[in-house]
Amino acid sequence: MSQPLGRPDRPRGHEREIHSLDEFDAALGARGSLRGHRIQSVDLTDRTFALLAASTADAVFLGCAMAPEAAAKVRADGALVFPPVPDLPFDPYRSRLYSPGELYEGIAGQPYEETPDARSYTWFQRTRADGDIFSSMLRSLHDDAISDALDEALAGARVVGVMGGHAMVRGGTEYAGAARLGRSLSRAGLTVATGGGPGAMEAANLGAYAAPLPDAALDEALELLAKAPSFTPSVTDWARAAFEVRARWPRGGDSAGIPTWFYGHEPPNAFASRIGKYFANATREDGLLARSTAGVVFLPGAAGTVQEIFDNATPNYYASRGAPAPMVLVDRAHWTTRLPAWPLLATLAEGRPMAARIALVDSIDEAPQALERLAAAE
Template sequence: MDAAPPEGNRRPRDVETLEEFDAVAISGSFAGCRLQAVDLTSRTFALLVTDTSEAVFLGCPMEPQALAHVRAGGALVFPPVPGLPFDPYRAAPYRPDELYAGLAEHGYRATPDARTHAWSLRTAEDGDVFASMLRSIHDDAVSDALDERLGGLQVVGVMGGHAMERGTDAYAGAARLGRSLARAGLTVATGGGPGAMEAANFGAYAAPYDDVMLGKALDVLAGTPTFGPSVDAWAATAFDVRDRWPDGGPSYGLPTWFYGHEPTNPFAAHIAKFFANATREDGLLSRCSAGVVFLPGAAGTVQEIFDAATANYYGSRGEPAPMVLVDRAHWTDELPAWPLLQTLAAGRAMSRRIALVDGVDEVPAALEQLSV
């Protein structure tokens, strides 16, 4: 999490694992450190004999003796919050197996993902200011964790509708796109949900494998086309694919509990899930340093097109990032976003960074051309 720098404008040192804790403990001082979501119940002696002045402990369980000592030593302690289905201070993105823990034994409703959504709905209805604060702390922590992991990577976003079904040509095309982008050395990031988002994350997952794997895995997924009838069956099918073909390629998903009816797809290795959809939308687009691809979609995808276009139009994120719209008929006839995008871009730097293509196989070349 972001925190004010300590005296002297020195950047605070983040401590997010026991290994990092032990390395700092050798120095004899945690002064000015930010310790985040580390279970310190086994490190009581180290806490008792080291300097903790101006340290900040965020959600770090510790024994009562250690807690009293670090507070007396000048540390600021934000203790874990009991009874929550999530950790507001977490220091890393989620993993698919973490969000879906308990799926096989007790069904989706018992998973941390579903329970967190239920908590969010309940506390929002209550207007609980404490719950609102916890949601904000969580989203800031996840955003910070995302920045730490995406730094230096060439990230390309793939946007598209959640209604795209497994087993369709469109889904297979989006999967091929994700695979092509990953094989080109780009880091694929999506909105983390079902449909086109899942297909692109799945394609990145399949990147280390050959064409035979892609075809067979797509056939398995087609057995459960949508999440509508049963999230349990939909998610279980995805985990079946992961079990049959383990160690797939990495990608990122940025879903939101705001759209809790859309489950998180299990193919993104790193999942930055947010409570606030606005934070998630801007966070995804702002991190797509290598450009954004827009597959056919409806209102949500249209919004994302013009969120990205606004930043490119005003140059608020620096040099305009490439934007590639896929499916000429969709974006000129059905939802004519392309003509408006062209009109906005005319005479501006972003005009050299937009393209409309007919199909997904043209995307990698278009991105490369727009990046020149």
């Protein structure tokens, strides 16, 4: 019979999750049991004896490789076992966020098309059109695991989102300005989070990466990156330039990137230290904005950035997430003339608490002060 919730030997919440062999050994050493634990994507082929000896009732094994006798035993205990799925370019049960090196593994000696990131996109393109429920389930499992990893990675952080289009090219003044913005926000103690792609997103992550480095490092990095201004026509050259910068300054700062394989033509940038990449763009968009608890800065962009403005405005309008989060739109001409999102946003805000939490500024350099002012507004 299963033990009831609340018994001392049954861990709660994230205490139940095991993400590594060290955590597996520690849990067994502390309790002598894996009862109620969730073991996530851990290779347990060398822990057969431990599994045969331990109680695993009510445990769940997600994508854990095990010897056949160990798998049979834990199933007999009443544990649920979700075995690894062979021949996938990604792990649907993964317990952690991606790193740039993981997504771009092999980029130094092979084209981008051979990297895990590109192969995952190819798999996505092939399977999303065939209506296979198994493939759909694998995508959902993966994205839910990424959401869980993001919650754990960003717990307690003051996250500021930086949104903007992918068309902003390296070597331009706008790109340099977005990089300075990311650096300023990171040096102010905020965790920069972007859509994780190229253009304005990469620039903000680059700035956060440069935050702990001498000021001159960012200028030098911008010069190195300008050799490959855009991810078109060659993602390979574009990515290699980024890893050249990372090799030149290996101890960069922390930031988050939340890209998607839905936009497969947009590769992830290599300057976000923690990458939560999704198959479902809607889940990714909502998750990015919801986690930007310290506010969002919107740089000039096109349809995607406009969508993000009003995706963020909706919970602020209805106060469905509590106090409205600050919203700063950068470039008055862009947001009032070229794509007049600001007049509509300001009209929506009239008479509501969110009115004190929105601002329109002329330049990127004004954004950090505007964000600070809005955060202090009652």
